[in-house]
Amino acid sequence: xxSYELVSKTIRGENNTGITPLYAWVFDNVVxxxxxxxxxxxxxxxxxxxxxxxxFGGPFPYNLNExxxxxxxxxxxxxxxxxxxxxxxxxxxxxxxxxxxxLNHQKxxxxxxxYMQTNGIFECxxxxxxxxxxxxxxxxxxxALAEVYRRQAEWNVAFANNIIDLGMDMIHVSDDWGTQNSLxxxxxxxxxxxxxxxxxxxxxxxxxxxxxxxxxxxxxNLVLDGIVExxxxxxxxxxxxxxxSYDVYLNKYQDKFALLGGICIQTTLGFGDYQRLESEIxxxxxxxxxxxxxxxxxxxVQSHCSIEELKFAYDLALELSGKIK
Amino acid sequence: MDLxxxxxxxxxxxxxxVKELVNQAIDEGMSVKTILDDGLICAMxxxxxxxxxxxxxxxxxxxAARAMAMGLAILEPLLTATGVKPIGKVVIGTVRGDLHxxxxxxxxxxxxxxxxxxxxxxxxxxxxxxxxxxxxxxxxIICLSALLTTTMPAIGDVIKxxxxxxxxxxxxxMIGGAPVxxxxxxxxxxxxxxANASEAADIAKAxxxxxxx
Numbered sequence: 319x320x321s322y323e324l325v326s327k328t329i330r331g332e333n334n335t336g337i338t339p340l341y342a343w344v345f346d347n348v349v350x351x352x353x354x355x356x357x358x359x360x361x362x363x364x365x366x367x368x369x370x371x372x373x374f375g376g377p378f379p380y381n382l383n384e385x386x387x388x389x390x391x392x393x394x395x396x397x398x399x400x401x402x403x404x405x406x407x408x409x410x411x412x413x414x415x416x417x418x419x420x421l422n423h424q425k426x427x428x429x430x431x432x433y434m435q436t437n438g439i440f441e442c443x444x445x446x447x448x449x450x451x452x453x454x455x456x457x458x459x460x461x462a463l464a465e466v467y468r469r470q471a472e473w474n475v476a477f478a479n480n481i482i483d484l485g486m487d488m489i490h491v492s493d494d495w496g497t498q499n500s501l502x503x504x505x506x507x508x509x510x511x512x513x514x515x516x517x518x519x520x521x522x523x524x525x526x527x528x529x530x531x532x533x534x535x536x537x538x539n540l541v542l543d544g545i546v547e548x549x550x551x552x553x554x555x556x557x558x559x560x561x562x563s564y565d566v567y568l569n570k571y572q573d574k575f576a577l578l579g580g581i582c583i584q585t586t587l588g589f590g591d592y593q594r595l596e597s598e599i600x601x602x603x604x605x606x607x608x609x610x611x612x613x614x615x616x617x618x619v620q621s622h623c624s625i626e627e628l629k630f631a632y633d634l635a636l637e638l639s640g641k642i643k
Numbered sequence: 644m645d646l647x648x649x650x651x652x653x654x655x656x657x658x659x660x661v662k663e664l665v666n667q668a669i670d671e672g673m674s675v676k677t678i679l680d681d682g683l684i685c686a687m688x689x690x691x692x693x694x695x696x697x698x699x700x701x702x703x704x705x706x707a708a709r710a711m712a713m714g715l716a717i718l719e720p721l722l723t724a725t726g727v728k729p730i731g732k733v734v735i736g737t738v739r740g741d742l743h744x745x746x747x748x749x750x751x752x753x754x755x756x757x758x759x760x761x762x763x764x765x766x767x768x769x770x771x772x773x774x775x776x777x778x779x780x781x782x783x784i785i786c787l788s789a790l791l792t793t794t795m796p797a798i799g800d801v802i803k804x805x806x807x808x809x810x811x812x813x814x815x816x817m818i819g820g821a822p823v824x825x826x827x828x829x830x831x832x833x834x835x836x837x838a839n840a841s842e843a844a845d846i847a848k849a850x851x852x853x854x855x856x
Contacts, residue, residue, distance in 0.1 A: 450745055453702040454709065457656055497701070499838065504700045584792055584822055620793045639802040 321369035322487065325431035329488075329529060329551050329576040331610045338639040339369040339431075340632075341614040347621040348628060355625050360423070363430075366632045367641050370578075370612065371424035372490065374435045375416040376481065377406050379473050380446055395447055397462035398457055405469065408476040414484060421485055433531060434486045437474055438493025439515045441466050456507055462481055464511055471515035475522040488529035488552070491519065498534020498560050501529065505540045513544055520549050531578070535617065537561045546574045553557050555579035555616035564605050578611035587631055588623030595631055603638040613639060644668055649682030649714065656706025658713040665714040667746050675721045679758065683718070687756030691841035702743070704840070708752035715755060729760040731851040734776045735786035736764030738801060741794035746820060749840035750786055757782075757844045759851070760849055770797065770804045777783070777805075777814055783854070784847050787833075789820040799831040815850050819843060 319327075319336065327333040344352060349359055355511035356362040363371075380403065384394060393399065417434070424430045443466065444452050455463045478489045492515075495501055501508065523530040532545060537560040545553065556562045556577050567577065580602040581587050586595055604612070613635050619628060636642055644667055652660040661683075668678045688781050693699045722729075733754045737747045744766050744831040751761045762780055764772055771783055785805075791794045805811040817835040818828050828836035835850075837843035 450705060450748060451743075454656075456702045456704050457706045500697050500700070502701050504703075507700070507702065588792065620791070622793050 320429035320530075321367075322425070322429050322431045325369050325612060326487070326529075328610060328612055331573065331576070333608075333610075336608065336640050338603070339612040340366060340635055340639050340641070341368050341370040341372075341612060342366070342581075342628075342632065343372065343583075343615045343618045344628070345372070345374075348619050348623060348625065350556035351625040352628075354627070364428070366636055369431060370430045370614075371420065371428075371430045372435065373417055373420045373424070373432055373486070375414060375420070376412040376477060377408055377410065379405050379408075379442065379470060381406060381438060382445065385446055392452070396451075397459045397466045399448075400446060400466055401462060401469070405473055408473055409480065411480065414480060417484055417486075419482065426485070427486060431487050432485075433490040433529075434478075434481045434490050436478060436481070436489050436519075437470070438491045438532075439470055439474075439512050440495060441493045443467075443470065453503065456503055456511065460511070467511055467515045468518075471518040472537045474519045478519060478523050479526070482523070482528050484500055486528070486586075488531050489519070489523045490518065490531045490533060490554075491550075492533040494536065495534045495541070496538045496560060498536060500537050501540050502536075505544075508541050509544060513548065516548050523551060535560070539566075542571065546571065550575055552576040552578055552612075554591070554614065557584070557616055558582065559585045566603075568605075568609065572609055572642070576612065577606065578612045578614045579610065579616045580606060580613050581615045581631060581635065583620055583623070585618050587615065588620050588627060590624070590627065592627070592630055596629065596634060599631060599634050599638065603635075607638070644671060644673075646678065646681040646685075648672075649678070650686040650689070653683060653686035653707050653710045653714065656703070656710045658706075658710040661710045661714040662717060665717050668723070669717070675718055675725055676727050679715070679718050679722065679727075683714050684756055684758055687711055687753060687844075691753055691756075691844055695839060695841040701749070704749060708749065708756065710802070711756050712752060730758040730848065731760075731783040731836035731854075732762070732780055733759045733784045733786060733847065734762045734764065734780065734782040735788070736768035736772060736773065737766040737788045737790075738794055738797035739767060739769055740797060741789050741791055742766045743788075743820075744789070746840065747788040749784075749842045750788070750819065750837075753840045753844035754786070754847060757848050759847065764793075770801050771808075773801050774804055774808045774810060782814060784849075785814050785816045785852060787816065787818045787844065789818075789823060792822045795820070795822050795827070796850075798827075802831055802833060817843060817846060850852065 325339045352362045425432045529551045530548045533554045586598045649664045694704045789800045815834045818833045819837045825836045
């Protein structure tokens with residue numbers, strides 16, 4: 319069974335191999351250290367038999383240079399102003415060239431399960447509005463914001479369809495909603511403004527018989543039932559350190575969606591406490607192995623994590639995954 | 644007029660209405676301190692408690708805080724002119740290397756809302772800037788925020804800088820942010836840790852009031 323099959327079956331809850339798929343978010347911060355030790359990121363991925371590939375690229379919905387120019391001239395980018403600005407054409411395939419290159423290596427050459435970083439509704443607009451203004455607009459400019467979100471959802475559909483046409487296995491919607499203790503905004507706001515626009519994208523992706531996953535940091539307990547209703551196949555990271563309970567997942571949600579995560583970069587990986595790191599990795603494996611779970615870091619490995627510690631963690635994860643006898 | 648109207652307008656985030664009502668209250672001869680205490684500060688106390696109890700969330704808190712700030716902007720010069728002193732002085736910032744500021748901004752607004760003068764240093768603040776500002780303005784409280792595990796150590800470095808400068812005991816240092824905890828606060832010798840903006844304001848107020856007794 320290749321990596322694509324292993325991950326697909328795990329997401330569907332059909333993995334009876336006793337092998338846990340592995341992945342790691344090692345982009346940006348620790349790449350240099352990895353390259354120094356392994357020769358290249360690809361060699362690291364091969365060494366640890368990573369089963370997935372997180373692919374980035376493609377166009378951004380707005381011309382950020384234009385946004386910056388307007389802001390510099392003293393104009394506050396409100397939802398009303400944004401609606402007057404055209405969105406970037408998502409159908410210029412030249413903008414997806416890097417995606418093609420990554421798929422050639424990860425999917426075709428390595429047979430990995432490939433998923434694409436895709437805009438959600440809330441997070442991507444923080445870059446346009448500024449997060450503080452954005453949160454205020456949810457209260458004060460709701461109607462115009464709803465229209466911005468609807469437009470964003472339609473753009474996301476076009477983006478996702480192009481990505482699926484290129485051969486991607488999963489559309490990975492990145493939309494941070496949680497703080498350390500709760501949602502950033504009310505469940506009512508989420509249901510009114512966020513939910514319908516995620517549904518537009520999810521329905522379109524499901525119609526293409528493609529997996530769809532959600533990334534949201536923080537505590538999103540209050541909208542888990544809504545996420546199930548939307549039809550997400552997988553959630554990353556399901557952040558235990560922010561109050562997301564594996565017990566609740568196993569009791570209530572394990573037949574509803576799969577998990578990607580388990581090695582916490584906020585509390586565990588990167589602090590030089592190898593005893594605790596080992597204990598935690600073993601605990602999570604004991605809890606989630608043979609469930610609908612892919613072992614991965616909860617976010618990008620931070621720059622304070624030494625290459626030695628990263629190797630220690632993944633040597634152990636590889637052993638516990640069952641991939642090596 | 645009934646100051647409850649100002650309170651309600653702040654809670655609802657109606658900044659323009661807050662300004663109208665504050666001006667009306669001034670025109671009617673109400674004391675500026677009374678308008679501040681029973682209109683604006685009272686409202687932020689209610690908002691802060693609702694936020695702490697998860698009855699409202701960040702957007703509601705932000706719009707209320709911004710509405711409060713609009714009213715406070717009218718009162719501040721009048722407060723100074725009438726010799727009303729703030730409850731204390733707070734220097735606040737997000738630490739070196741960290742660009743996140745929502746939490747810090749909420750704390751700053753809550754601190755203003757409870758009657759403190761706030762000196763906001765912004766984000767990615769160099770370690771020694773806190774000491775410099777604290778000494779310059781005669782601060783009472785220093786608030787340090789970090790959102791990332793990578794920038795959290797800078798909080799400890801700032802505290803060490805206060806020690807190295809020989810002024811640690813002059814200031815009450817409070818810390819907060821997603822990766823921060825009471826355990827971490829104890830390890831690095833911070834005076835207090837708060838899990839949210841509302842709690843930060845409560846702790847700060849309790850400290851300042853205890854000092855004045």
